[in-house]
Amino acid sequence: MRAMPMPDVSEIDLAGVMHAFADPSRLAIVAALAHMPEQSCDDLGSLAGLMSMAKSTRSHHMRVLREAGVTAARYEGTRKIIWLRREDLDSRFPGLLDAVLAGVDAEAELV
Amino acid sequence: MRAMPMPDVSEIDLAGVMHAFADPSRLAIVAALAHMPEQSCDDLGSLAGLMSMAKSTRSHHMRVLREAGVTAARYEGTRKIIWLRREDLDSRFPGLLDAVLAGVDAEAELV
DNA sequence: CGGATAGTTCGATCGTTGTCGAACCTTCCA
DNA sequence: TGGAAGGTTCGACAACGATCGAACTATCCG
Numbered sequence: 001m002r003a004m005p006m007p008d009v010s011e012i013d014l015a016g017v018m019h020a021f022a023d024p025s026r027l028a029i030v031a032a033l034a035h036m037p038e039q040s041c042d043d044l045g046s047l048a049g050l051m052s053m054a055k056s057t058r059s060h061h062m063r064v065l066r067e068a069g070v071t072a073a074r075y076e077g078t079r080k081i082i083w084l085r086r087e088d089l090d091s092r093f094p095g096l097l098d099a100v101l102a103g104v105d106a107e108a109e110l111v
Numbered sequence: 112m113r114a115m116p117m118p119d120v121s122e123i124d125l126a127g128v129m130h131a132f133a134d135p136s137r138l139a140i141v142a143a144l145a146h147m148p149e150q151s152c153d154d155l156g157s158l159a160g161l162m163s164m165a166k167s168t169r170s171h172h173m174r175v176l177r178e179a180g181v182t183a184a185r186y187e188g189t190r191k192i193i194w195l196r197r198e199d200l201d202s203r204f205p206g207l208l209d210a211v212l213a214g215v216d217a218e219a220e221l222v
Numbered sequence: 223c224g225g226a227t228a229g230t231t232c233g234a235t236c237g238t239t240g241t242c243g244a245a246c247c248t249t250c251c252a
Numbered sequence: 253t254g255g256a257a258g259g260t261t262c263g264a265c266a267a268c269g270a271t272c273g274a275a276c277t278a279t280c281c282g
Binding site: 018 | 121124125126129130132133134135138203204205206207209210211213214215217218221
């Protein structure tokens with residue numbers, strides 16, 4: 001099985017999480033996971049803004065999110081199932097994830 | 112007078128703000144501004160973690176924060192006074208700034 | 223077995239960013 | 253008038269990051 005390093009809750013650092021959120025593609029992934037948890041990487045690829053992205057690039061973004069402590073994953077057959085580490089993020093940085101998700105929605109509504 | 116471009120509230124974008132927060136030095140500046148508003152750039156330079164920074168580098172960080180819409184500034188004599196755009200950020204991304212500031216405190220307390 | 227599906231890894235490219243020192247610009251004050 | 257103080261701008265440099273295609277791995281299914 002491939003390695004999937006993921007920081008412990010206590011190791012999640014703010015600047016790292018901010019960096020993970022500092023990219024439109026990753027924000028879109030996070031927002032999608034908020035509305036439909038437990039997605040496969042492949043399903044996430046058919047999002048607006050990510051359709052034209054190479055799968056190696058998508059894989060890169062998934063790694064950034066996971067290493068920052070934003071997401072977790074498990075393998076199911078050939079698929080990799082991704083979800084948000086909601087409780088971990090909420091316990092470490094209360095309100096942060098909700099505020100970011102609300103921010104994504106707020107921006108989407110302006111279009 | 113030197114130019115100080117600053118985005119309108121409606122132009123503040125989430126990824127940009129996240130990027131502005133994605134640096135320990137800038138997070139330290141933001142946290143300092145939260146506790147002691149209306150600082151001069153020079154005063155902010157005597158923060159832990161910023162003491163050894165060249166003033167050109169500090170100036171760079173100030174610009175990133177301002178262009179992201181996080182801070183505003185005015186000149187007072189030879190000094191430049193900086194403050195957080197609290198209301199603007201709160202109206203555009205409710206709860207975000209507070210969550211980030213709480214996060215900085217939470218990390219500081221772990222030391 | 224062999225092909226299809228789902229992801230990862232690698233190397234390359236190219237733009238961005240953090241950092242510095244030096245030079246410069248503004249404003250104040252002696 | 254001439255420093256001094258506070259910031260900005262510039263050029264350089266190294267590190268990082270987003271992106272791609274190609275090659276690779278792992279799993280399932282016919």
